[in-house]
Amino acid sequence: MTDLTTLTLTEARDGLKAKAFSATELAQAHVAAIEAARVLNAYVLETPEIALKQAEVSDARLAKGEGGWLEGLPLGIKDLYCTAGTRTTACSNILRNFVPTYESTVTSQLWRDGAVMLGKLNNDEFAMGSSNETSAFGPVINPWRRAGSNVSVGAADVEGTHLVPGGSSGGSSSAVAAHLCLAATATDTGGSIRQPAAFTGTVGIKPTYGRCSRWGIVAFASSLDQAGPIGKTVRDCAVMLRSMSGHDPKDTTSVDIAVPDYEKAIGRSVKGMKIGIPKEYRLDGMPAEIEKLWAAGIAWLRAAGAEIVDISLPHTRYALPAYYIVAPAEASSNLARYDGVRYGLREQGRDIAEMYEKTRAAGFGREVQRRIMIGTYVLSAGYYDAYYLRAQKVRTLIKKDFEDVFAAGIHAILTPATPSAAFGIGEKGSADPVEMYLNDIFTVTVNMAGLPGIAVPAGLDAEGLPLGLQLIGRPFDEETLFSLSEVIEQAAGRFSVQQRWWTGA
Amino acid sequence: MSVDAKTVSRVAHLARIALPEGEVARMQGEINAMLGFVEQLNEVDVDGVEPMTSVMPMVMKKRADLVTDGGIAAQIVQNAPQSEDDYFMVPKVVE
Structure with missing residues (x-):
């Protein structure tokens, strides 16, 4: 029998329906693959007993010809999603237990539709990071290696220079790329779905703000956070998003509009669609490879009948600085709840104030502490107008840039997903945090404007590492993004890791 | 704008994060790098621009003012570091 873990989500779905294999066999194959891949550190908690029990239930349903859209399909869950009875940490020591x-x-909807949980996936602490290096459980390793890389599995650990899988959903992207789940949940506040997808040759979509409920997902910056999937293909992401989306009375920002069958958008003609190419995304000193990739994407969409239009989004360069005021401000407010009283870590103090201060100093990592401090500062008396209020006004202008081009008839916007391919662990941001933040330069505008964005692999760089393109859509028009990105996927082909070096075999 | 060491200590206290003396200088440097980076926002003309309050315009949803949940005190204190008789326990606040 072929290795079941190398199937796509939709291939596995069709295989289960055709009774080519059972949900139990599918779950067992993934459980074994996860055990053999522990050096990647993609999972922070494995739940094989849950997976096998759910698979058994799925097999019974499938035998009766029943079952939901995701019946029997094993998934990984980012450790930011609360799972009843299963430890959820946001990869922070403050929530360690x-x-x-x-x-x-969102996860309750996945189980409603029959999905199987393999375990909880690593991420940057409270989703604050672009490399998964801020996790309290340690960094995740990208299954991709540079051509001629010295990475191998030694006696106890991975040796050599290994690469980050992106972040904050680094466990999700690494697990999908290494075939440790058929698809994964992820979240995106400034690029945390799309950047890791681009770094691992996988597909990731951040839907429109309000499309997925945020209820029960550990909050980072509430006006920017959105749930979404990372999958092996565009079609897989479409199937996942259908299940994850929908109105939830428990989230006041969740939107009450019907969820389309996104899979039907795959293969739909893109003829006559107007695709905007924003000149502001052409950065000084951008690698020639990224330029080439972008040009290839333009050529593929044009060949499919789309019309390419040069556009301008004049406030693009201000999105990242505005984000680094708005996001820390919201984080400082959201993370005020971790005080050692109702849940999480507690460090003893002489009085309650000292207990709070010691608890938060011990429980939060460096990056999280820094962002809370910046957020506290920009919201403090005397600085609110100069920083926070100004940033929110700039955000209005960024959103207006997009509204103007959509009003002029643009259906979607094509850009690179990241300014480079995956970098080495420890290579960036140790001296200046801004160096790391620049990774999100192409993705963060989308969160600031609340729009949907998808990253799809489109090629390899000179070192054999995957690179992705991003498509940005009109609000709630994820269908157009699926149609367009599948055109790119068909033209570029899929990019899979060739050798499972991490098993040591 | 940049922050001095005294401001860093004050902000740490506001954020309820114990910041040892020896860590202040490092945090000060990192915060100032960030504040330097966001300085470019001052170039933008924001006169007459409304600050964003809701990224997707929608009418605030309201629900009927009814009890829909409750009677789960044991669940609520389940993750508490210290609790007694369904109360959260904290160090003495009032002398």
Whole structure:
């Protein structure tokens, strides 16, 4: 039998329906693959007993010809999603032993539709990072290696220079690329779905703000956070998003509009669609490879009948600085709840104030502490107008840039997903945090404007590492993004890791 | 704008994060790098621009003012570091 873990989500779905294999066999194959891939550190908690029990239930349903859209399909869950009875940490020491008594709305919908949980996936602490290096459980390793890389599995660990899988959803991207789940949940506040997808040759979509419920997902910056999937193909992401989306009365920002069958958008003609190419995304000193990739994407869409239009989004360069005021401000407010009283870590103090201060100093990592401090500062008396209020006004202008081009008839916008391919662990941001933040330069505008964005692999760089393109859509028009990105996927082909070096075999 | 060491200590206290003396200089440097980076926002003309309050315009949803949940005190204190009789326990606040 072929290795079941190398199937796509939709191939596995069709195989289960055709009874080519059972949900139990599919779950077992993934459980074994996860055990053999522990050096990648993609999972922070494996739940094989849950997976096998759910698979058994799925097999019974499938035998009766029943079952939901995701019946029997094994998934990985980012450790930001609360799972009832299963430890959820946001990869922070402050939540190290937190076991939720409730289920996030999005994961409850996945189980409703028959999906199987393999375990909880690593991420940057509270989703604050672009490399998965800020996790309290340590960094995740990208299954991709540079051509001629010295990376191998030694006696106890991975040796050599290994690469980051992107972040914050680095466990999700690494696990999907290494075939440790058929697809994964992820979240995106400034690029945390699209950048890791681009770094691992996988597909990731951040839907429109309000498309997925945020209820039960550990909050980072509430006006920017959105849930979404990372998958092996565009079609897989379409199937996942259908299940994850929908109105939730428990999230006041969740939108009450019907969820389309996104899979039907795959293969739909893109003829006559107007694709905007924003000149502001052509950065000084941009690598020639990224330029080439972008040009290839333009050529593929044009060949499919789309019309290419040069556009301008004049406030693009201000998105990242505005983000680094708005996001820390919201984080400082959201993370005020971790005080050692109701849940999480507690360090003793002489009085309650000292208890708070010691608890938060011990529980939060460096990056999280820094962002809380910046957020506190920009919201403090005397600085609110100069920083926070100004940033929110700039955000209005960024959104207006997009509204103007959509009003002029543009259906979607094509850009590179990241300014480079995956970099080495420890290579960036140690001296200046801004160096790391620049990774999100192409993705962060989309969060600031609340729009949907998808990253799709489109080629390899000179060192054999995957590179991605991004498509940005009109609000709630994820369908157009699926149609267009599948054109790119068909033209570029899929990019899979060739050798499972991490098993040591 | 940049922050001095005294401001860093004050902000740490506001954020309820114990910041040892020896860490202040490092944090000060990192915060100032960030503040330097966001300085470019001053180039933008924001006269007459409304600050964003909701990224997707929508009418605030309201629900009926009814009890829909409750009676789960044991679940609520389940993850508490210290609790007694369904109360959260904290160090003495009032002398």
